[in-house]
Amino acid sequence: GQQLNQSPQSMFIQEGEDVSMNCTSSSIFNTWLWYKQDPGEGPVLLIALYKAGELTSNGRLTAQFGITRKDSFLNISASIPSDVGIYFCAGPTTSGTYKYIFGTGTRLKVLA
């Protein structure tokens, strides 16, 4: 079945550093979503991508829809302590436009 693999699984970075993470699949996706989950909370949508090659920013976050449509990337610039959390990618399954699968997550820890 469809799977989304996220890399890295976890990372520790210094405050002020830039962060890059990615999400890959063996199947093509028409939409890529990036969520952040704070400890003890539900995921919150950060960025949605709808077209191959699309580059979209939300503050210090920038996400790209890979041109192969099998991957997506999320970058965080000048990280701050509140960036800590788990970042998930997600996309609609082939069996239903509004039925999503989620990646395994990238756990980010920022050292002040």
Added chain:
Amino acid sequence: NAGVTQTPKFRILKIGQSMTLQCTQDMNHNYMYWYRQDPGMGLKLIYYSVGAGITDKGEVPNGYNVSRSTTEDFPLRLELAAPSQTSVYFCASSSVTQYFGPGTRLTVL
């Protein structure tokens, strides 16, 4: 605008007990979902609904039941709780993108 609300926030069950996790959304979304998130893992889809009266299974439906009598409510029922159902349960709703509730942390002992 409350978005997606879930009750209870925490619950401890004994093996074999039953309970219903409540989920309500006030955004008039047709699509609603139940996920479970095991420690250190991603989200797994349990059940979803594309509108009132219509539900379908996700990846991990065994041991759960759902109903959707109204657009707003999508309760999840556990009939015979088992330790394997210890998890955090998230409800979500969507028109195009999903919005999540705060979760219910369930422990089965």
